Amino acid sequence: MNIEFSKNDLEFQQKVRNFISKNLSNELRNKVANGSEITKEEIISWQKALHKENLFAPGWKKEFGGAELSASKRYILDQELALADTPTIIPFGVTMIGPVLMHYGTPKQQSFFLPKILNSDHWWCQGYSEPGSGSDLASLKTKAILKGDKYIINGTKTWTTLAQYADWMFCLVRTSFEGKPQEGISFIMIDMKSKGITVDPIITLDGAHEINTVYLEDVEVPRENIIFEENKGWTVAKFLLSHERTSIAAVGKSISAVKKLKQIANIELNNEGSLLITDKRFRDRLTTLEMDLKALEFTELRILSEENKGVAPGPEASLLKIRGSEIQQRITELTMNAVGYYGISNDLANSNADRSNSNQFRPDYSQNTAANYLNMRKTTIYGGSNEIQKNILSKMVLGL
Amino acid sequence: MNLSLNEEQLLIKNSAEKFFLDNLSFEQRNKILTSDGKLFEDLILKSKELGWYGLPFDQKFGGLGGNITDVMTLIETFGASLHIDPYIFSLLLPGKIIEHFFDEDKKSHYLDKIINDNIKLAYCFAEPNIRFDIHKLNCKVYLEENKYFLKGKKMLVLAADQANSIIVPAIDKDKNVYLVKIDNTSKNFLSNKYKIIDDSDAVDYEFDGFEFNENDILVKLNYDEYKKKISIIFDYLTLAVCSEALGVIEKMYKLTLEYVKTREQFGKRIGDFQVIQHRMVEMYIIKEEMRSLNCSAQVSFSNNDPKERIKSISLNKIFLDTKAKEAAQDCIQLHGGMGVANEMSIGHFFKKLTFLSMLFGDSDYHYKRYELADKI
Numbered sequence: 015m016n017i018e019f020s021k022n023d024l025e026f027q028q029k030v031r032n033f034i035s036k037n038l039s040n041e042l043r044n045k046v047a048n049g050s051e052i053t054k055e056e057i058i059s060w061q062k063a064l065h066k067e068n069l070f071a072p073g074w075k076k077e078f079g080g081a082e083l084s085a086s087k088r089y090i091l092d093q094e095l096a097l098a099d100t101p102t103i104i105p106f107g108v109t110m111i112g113p114v115l116m117h118y119g120t121p122k123q124q125s126f127f128l129p130k131i132l133n134s135d136h137w138w139c140q141g142y143s144e145p146g147s148g149s150d151l152a153s154l155k156t157k158a159i160l161k162g163d164k165y166i167i168n169g170t171k172t173w174t175t176l177a178q179y180a181d182w183m184f185c186l187v188r189t190s191f192e193g194k195p196q197e198g199i200s201f202i203m204i205d206m207k208s209k210g211i212t213v214d215p216i217i218t219l220d221g222a223h224e225i226n227t228v229y230l231e232d233v234e235v236p237r238e239n240i241i242f243e244e245n246k247g248w249t250v251a252k253f254l255l256s257h258e259r260t261s262i263a264a265v266g267k268s269i270s271a272v273k274k275l276k277q278i279a280n281i282e283l284n285n286e287g288s289l290l291i292t293d294k295r296f297r298d299r300l301t302t303l304e305m306d307l308k309a310l311e312f313t314e315l316r317i318l319s320e321e322n323k324g325v326a327p328g329p330e331a332s333l334l335k336i337r338g339s340e341i342q343q344r345i346t347e348l349t350m351n352a353v354g355y356y357g358i359s360n361d362l363a364n365s366n367a368d369r370s371n372s373n374q375f376r377p378d379y380s381q382n383t384a385a386n387y388l389n390m391r392k393t394t395i396y397g398g399s400n401e402i403q404k405n406i407l408s409k410m411v412l413g414l
Numbered sequence: 415m416n417l418s419l420n421e422e423q424l425l426i427k428n429s430a431e432k433f434f435l436d437n438l439s440f441e442q443r444n445k446i447l448t449s450d451g452k453l454f455e456d457l458i459l460k461s462k463e464l465g466w467y468g469l470p471f472d473q474k475f476g477g478l479g480g481n482i483t484d485v486m487t488l489i490e491t492f493g494a495s496l497h498i499d500p501y502i503f504s505l506l507l508p509g510k511i512i513e514h515f516f517d518e519d520k521k522s523h524y525l526d527k528i529i530n531d532n533i534k535l536a537y538c539f540a541e542p543n544i545r546f547d548i549h550k551l552n553c554k555v556y557l558e559e560n561k562y563f564l565k566g567k568k569m570l571v572l573a574a575d576q577a578n579s580i581i582v583p584a585i586d587k588d589k590n591v592y593l594v595k596i597d598n599t600s601k602n603f604l605s606n607k608y609k610i611i612d613d614s615d616a617v618d619y620e621f622d623g624f625e626f627n628e629n630d631i632l633v634k635l636n637y638d639e640y641k642k643k644i645s646i647i648f649d650y651l652t653l654a655v656c657s658e659a660l661g662v663i664e665k666m667y668k669l670t671l672e673y674v675k676t677r678e679q680f681g682k683r684i685g686d687f688q689v690i691q692h693r694m695v696e697m698y699i700i701k702e703e704m705r706s707l708n709c710s711a712q713v714s715f716s717n718n719d720p721k722e723r724i725k726s727i728s729l730n731k732i733f734l735d736t737k738a739k740e741a742a743q744d745c746i747q748l749h750g751g752m753g754v755a756n757e758m759s760i761g762h763f764f765k766k767l768t769f770l771s772m773l774f775g776d777s778d779y780h781y782k783r784y785e786l787a788d789k790i
Binding site: 143146147148149150153172173216217218219221225282283284285287293295296343350351354355357358359360363364374375376384387388389391392394395396399400401 | 606755764776779
């Protein structure tokens with residue numbers, strides 16, 4: 015048992031580091047580090063730069079233009095990108111619909127969409143949840159009625175992340191009301207420029223506009239945009255969900271956030287005037303967090319190592335989502351504690367106001383602390399809430 | 415023994431709840447927060463007609479002479495309605511400072527002004543680099559050629575934005591503490607106004623050799639005496655914070671219970687699932703424990719036993735920053751996506767609770783304070 019990287023892996027690591035130092039501006043790095051909003055343009059140009067070096071789609075097969083990297087190289091890439099404060103890759107294209115198209119898409123769908131995903135020419139969003147269908151996704155009501163060679167789609171999708179930027183949406187729709195609810199669902203791709211689509215912002219607790227409600231009113235979608243088969247969308251959705259569960263653990267991001275938290279604790283003072291990092295109570299909490307993160311990291315590595323042998327991740331991957339999301343939340347909570355009173359300012363509202371002399375009063379590292387804490391509440395809710403993940407584990411793994 | 419509210423207290427509670435029902439629904443609150451300030455002023459004036467500003471102070475000074483339970487009962491209703499008057503900071507804190515520190519003449523003068531006139535004061539309790547320890551003062555007073563100067567920083571001055579003057583505590587080289595009254599509109603120091611997560615405003619100040627008049631010294635006393643008095647005041651204030659948080663948790667519990675009773679998934683109410691039922695029961699127990707701890711702190715105040723008071727207040731604050739905070743997080747979780755949408759009120763209660771749980775010391779601070787008090 016070892017996790018020593020081969021010479022080849024280490025060369026790859028160096029290549030990634032060189033790439034980052036050449037392509038990531040200090041300005042962008044700082045924005046990512048203090049949790050400021052990254053613009054659509056910044057994300058796209060970063061993703062394009064990654065693609066140029068063939069680092070954007072490490073898990074994709076070579077025949078589709080991917081890098082087909084080994085599990086250890088993918089792990090290295092994730093870690094390096096997270097530790098260097100690079101912008102988070104938007105997963106809806108490259109890690110979600112991409113693998114779905116490779117697995118279920120027709121050659122025509124593949125040749126049209128995959129290159130545009132690779133080149134970040136298409137921004138994707140995910141049309142799953144509906145106002146009445148969250149955890150119980152199979153109860154979704156958005157209707158697609160076939161009329162000639164087109165579907166006419168009506169319904170409402172919600173919590174749709176960054177739909178305001180999206181060119182395309184992959185969407186679960188109801189094409190049949192017969193049988194079990196899961197059996198009447200189809201997986202379809204919708205051009206966001208189609209007539210009848212309205213995107214309404216939902217402002218979250220931190221004051222940011224990240225998610226949306228998407229109204230679909232008599233939206234015409236060509237029949238060929240369906241993936242796999244009509245009424246087989248649930249199979250596609252389950253395939254996608256298992257892919258999402260592994261990436262949703264955010265191990266690299268959490269390692270990077272803990273590193274930042276430690277830096278803060280090496281500057282901030284405790285109530286007695288000593289460095290916070292030497293405060294026993296704080297330190298114990300930090301260590302507990304690191305213990306859980308280390309366990310998560312090696313659980314992910316164990317799953318990756320199986321994957322290296324050709325074993326696809328099964329329902330066990332749910333545990334990565336559960337613990338990964340909890341850890342993300344706990345880091346932001348402990349960071350709130352670390353920065354003390356700096357942590358309760360509403361920085362998003364303040365960044366819109368005139369704050370010409372604010373830097374004099376507040377350290378950079380305290381920026382957006384509350385916003386991050388509030389924003390991370392979503393992690394145990396999205397991607398299949400943790401309650402649903404526990405149901406999956408209990409049913410599929412424990413056999414209860 | 416009697417730990418329930420008396421008739422008068424029930425009257426305070428019921429009339430406050432009615433006031434908020436009529437004047438501060440979630441929609442009305444949003445409207446006031448996004449308007450220019452006139453609606454806010456109207457709301458405050460109306461609330462003053464109910465005697466809320468006089469309640470915590472002696473009748474001798476124009477107050478209503480309410481006891482601790484009267485005041486905490488009122489403040490709990492603020493939490494349950496997300497009241498937007500920063501009452502604890504614009505009235506209670508400066509009022510208690512005046513009551514405990516000022517001489518009789520000044521006491522009458524200033525208390526009358528904050529209770530009955532529209533004069534507002536804000537007290538600067540926090541500084542950078544001292545974290546939550548209100549006893550520490552780094553802000554300095556010094557004399558040069560018979561002139562007084564201030565040097566240092568104050569942060570998170572709540573209700574400062576609306577205040578006519580701020581009261582700055584500072585210390586000189588001989589360990590005398592001065593409470594200095596400073597005109598909030600002066601341009602001779604730096605200030606930075608910002609929003610905090612519960613939608614209220616705070617201001618940070620930096621005094622870099624700011625000159626003030628001898629007349630602006632409201633109080634001068636030695637440091638040990640200051641420490642003793644400030645400690646009692648902030649115990650009272652911390653209990654007020656915990657009482658407001660109790661109102662927040664009660665309301666979050668109610669909203670969440672209502673939600674799990676109506677939200678349907680998998681063909682039934684999510685409250686029909688046992689895992690949800692157990693979490694709701696846990697939340698119910700937590701809010702009851704929180705109220706019981708609040709009672710214990712009120713009793714400790716009346717008994718005039720400083721050690722018991724300190725311990726009891728710290729237990730309340732630890733509970734708020736640990737168990738109540740977790741319960742609040744659970745309320746968001748059980749609301750699912752609705753819980754993180756700003757248009758729902760539940761998230762605003764959550765933000766208020768997040769703010770209150772840190773204010774006047776997080777659990778780390780109060781664990782240590784409890785330990786120290788237990789040793790005496």
